[in-house]
């Protein structure tokens with residue numbers, strides 16, 4: 426649980442904060458055998474080359490199709506992205522907020538690294554300049570609900586939970602200068618549930634709208650009052666154990682912003698490569714399967730901290746959506 430022997434009590438406390446802290450703030454390309462003269466660059470259209478020598482860079486772009494739905498991230502789901510050994514995807518939740526989000530963007534820019542930001546809708550509405558900076562600097566943006574409710578979407582009525590998704594995506598799109606959410610045609614096609622607490626109906630809505638759901642494969646526990654150096658040690662320890670995966674950070678957390686330059690330097694020193702996931706067309710394609718003994722770590726934690734909000738076991742019904 427939690428990768429490296431953290432106590433269950435800490436785990437529970439951590440997930441409580443993982444759930445609530447957000448609302449407190451409004452196939453592969455091998456690494457070259459020898460270091461290139463300039464860092465590798467992302468291959469997405471319009472991405473500029475990284476001119477800084479010895480930067481970490483982005484090793485490849487992974488187009489992730491979400492037609493028909495997608496659910497990835499071993500902490501919650503049985504599948505994850507097909508990453509090679511020592512490949513990581515960097516994701517940041519709960520922003521944008523002035524200060525720490527800018528620090529995170531500065532650190533990523535210095536190393537020519539592209540990441541994915543899962544934005545809280547009302548934060549995006551309040552700070553559209555930061556949303557536009559994230560896009561202008563080549564990062565992927567996704568949605569993390571409208572308000573990151575403390576009860577999670579699972580604690581809301583079905584209508585309220587669906588409104589959290591639709592309003593959240595709409596706010597991000599509007600802040601980004603896109604048209605507001607139009608049923609059936611969302612431009613923002615990546616979503617992460619607050620607290621990883623999904624529901625049958627919202628999963629069906631997202632699948633029907635061809636929006637991919639992202640959990641995480643490992644995290645930095647940066648929702649705790651951990652110091653930057655302790656966070657750095659912890660995430661590197663977990664990464665050296667897992668060796669690949671979708672990493673969850675929070676760009677709202679000062680300790681994450683503070684330790685990010687050191688983390689990126691350590692990734693390069695240890696030979697890790699950053700993969701930039703971007704929305705793709707079509708179905709998800711081949712995913713990585715969990716081991717047979719897999720079980721959802723986040724569900725086990727939610728069962729402890731929010732026993733009244735267990736995930737329904739019934740198979741997913743076809744839900745009619747009117748929004």
Ligand SMILES: [Zn+2]
Pocket residue numbers: 443447518519569573619620
């Ligand atoms: Zn969150």
